[in-house]
Amino acid sequence: MTAPVSRRTVLLAGGAALAGGSLLGGGTAPAAAETAPDAQVAAILRRICPPRFPDRWYDVTDFGAVGDDATDCTAALRAAIETCHRRGGGHVVVPAGDYRTGAVHLLSRVDLHLAAGARLAFSQDPAAYLPVVATRYEGTECYNYSAFVYAYGQRDIAVTGQGVLDGRADATHWWDWTGGPPPNEGPDKTLLIQMAAAGVPVEERVFGAGHNLRPNLLQFNRCENVLLDGITVKDSPMWNIHPVLCRNVTIRGVTVDSPDGPNNDGIDPESCTDVLIENCTISTGDDCIAFKSGKDADGRRVNVPARYAVVRNCEMADGNGGVTAGSETSGGVMDIFVRDCRMSSPHLERAIRIKSNPDRGGTITNIDVRRVTVGQAADSAIEIVLNYANVTTGAYPPDVHGITISQLTVASAPRALNLLGLTDDPLRDIRLHQCRFDAITEDNVIENVEGLRLDQVWINGAPVDN
Incomplete structure (x- = not known):
């Protein structure tokens, strides 16, 4: 089976448009680009220190x-x-x-x-x-x-x-x-x-x-x-x-078992700095892990981003998204690093999800995901959309750029990619590196994206990069 491709328009880094859905990318990035995120992770982990308590019971x-x-x-x-x-x-x-x-x-x-x-x-x-x-x-x-x-x-x-x-x-x-x-x-x-x-x-x-x-x-x-x-x-x-x-937050070895309730997000660090989430098991009625930073006018008033977080060695089952940024993004979400996680469920809609709209605003950047294994997802494996809640116009378009996903493997999902920028607010600089999507049955949806780079990416066994 040939790899499904988008029938919409993709804007490349140089600004030229390619019709018909060819997914072209720029080749392998320099080694420095791969090691820089590891240095950022190490710096975050050095700052995070769980509290200690006197020996009184x-x-x-x-x-x-x-x-x-x-x-x-x-x-x-x-x-x-x-x-x-x-x-x-x-x-x-x-x-x-x-x-x-x-x-x-x-x-x-x-x-x-x-x-x-x-x-x-x-x-x-x-x-x-x-x-x-x-x-x-x-x-x-x-x-x-x-x-x-x-x-x-x-x-x-x-x-x-x-x-x-x-x-x-x-x-x-x-x-x-x-x-x-x-x-x-x-x-x-x-x-x-x-x-x-x-x-x-x-x-x-x-x-x-x-x-x-x-x-x-x-x-x-x-x-x-x-x-x-x-x-x-x-x-x-x-x-x-x-x-x-909050500042200096460690969440480790926690089980969230709440798959039946509405809006039952698992772990939602909002406008927090220096966060470590590791070795957690999460099954929810909404997003498993969601980074947030305030909503609309009030989020802009407080204006504090979610920043400097590491998610590693976690397992996700049911949920609208495995690891998510948004939809409350008004203060910004940046410098989020995901490593070595496993996700699978017939009720897991998306693995990696970024969602906002022109009422929310905020900058979402430097999201770096590596070595995530997805067994089954029920919708798009990767979703980055700027029309959340069907809002496509507003005075505060979010700035979403600098998203890197590498070594992600998906055994089964209807769609690999759902990437939706807006006409006057495109997604920018989205890179997939060494990713594999199998048992994909629907076309990618890619619209208003500048600088999409696919390097060593396969859908249903067929390469989709240049």
């Missing part, structure tokens, strides 16, 4: 927690965390058992350690996550229900161990706010976006009780030196793990 059962899946342990957990923090830090231990709780707020120098067999079973009552806290909801700052595990402005915090954080969201709790008959989140999402566009101060954007904006399972806001290690998280109301405006 506080068992939550000593503060009144009971792991009987019935007793409300919220007060006991808070007392243990506050005591640990007040005495200079250490480890708050949740032993084996099922502990019912509301919001858990971490404080500096505290490691919340869930032993094997421990389960935090979070309340399904929205009132358990009041009073409201400062948060970012889908890229827009406001006050809303607390994340189930939350920290604001703290240093040296962690959630570790082999236990489970169970959000207990389902079709009748939290997820039912996403659509259907009222109450649902639609009017509140619209109101929040309107408030941000009008410049309403953040402290006046108050939601929570009487509103329907879902909280995250874990959110760390403006924190430094954050560690998540070994835990399992499941069934969040929306995004599972959401560091916001």
Whole structure:
């Protein structure tokens, strides 16, 4: 079978147009271009240092927690965390058992350690996550229900161990706010976006009780030196793990098991600097890992990029995208490095995904992906689009350029490439190197791309570079 090719127009680096879908590229890049990203990865990893904690241990059962899946342990957990923090830090231990709780707020120098067999079973009552806290909801700052595990402005915090954080969201709790008959989140999402566009101060954007904006399972806001290690998280109301405006974040050995919920992204570092995500296993109802930086007017107001991140040795199953940038890109996404990941599922739509539109803006650049193995994908293996949510006009066109994907192999997918720039805002400098796509059944879609380079790329066994 011959390789499917696009029937649309591709713009090459020199500006000439080729009709009919010939995918021509520039040859192998100099060796320096290959080693420069490795040096950047090494520099990022040198800066990332997980927090360490004093050798003091506080068992939550000593503060009144009971792991009987019935007793409300919220007060006991808070007392243990506050005591640990007040005495200079250490480890708050949740032993084996099922502990019912509301919001858990971490404080500096505290490691919340869930032993094997421990389960935090979070309340399904929205009132358990009041009073409201400062948060970012889908890229827009406001006050809303607390994340189930939350920290604001703290240093040296962690959630570790082999236990489970169970959000207990389902079709009748939290997820039912996403659509259907009222109450649902639609009017509140619209109101929040309107408030941000009008410049309403953040402290006046108050939601929570009487509103329907879902909280995250874990959110760390403006924190430094954050560690998540070994835990399992499941069934969040929306995004599972959401560091916001944080620096020095390590997420390793974490399992995200949340494939059924709407907008159940796995790990979403938003406007964070120096992030390491490694050895994680993720299956979600939305993107597995998504780098974000704020949405529209409010994202431009805060104007902090997601920058300097390494994703390595992770496994992705269900999800709209394996590793994603966007769609909230207003502050920019740059210097993201993906290495040695595996992805496969009949419910994994795309492996590598970049998505934005002319309302979002922001610069997305220096995204470098290497050695990713994809078994099965349900849509395009690689998707880079600037018409997200069918928005094709706006005052803030994103600048997407400098994307490199090398040594990616795909065993089966309907389409290899879906690359959609805009007429007045093309994608630029996209390079694929030593990539192989097998069992492809549909044509590539490539439109408004300048400087597309395909070097040692095969589709269905046929070379598509020059």
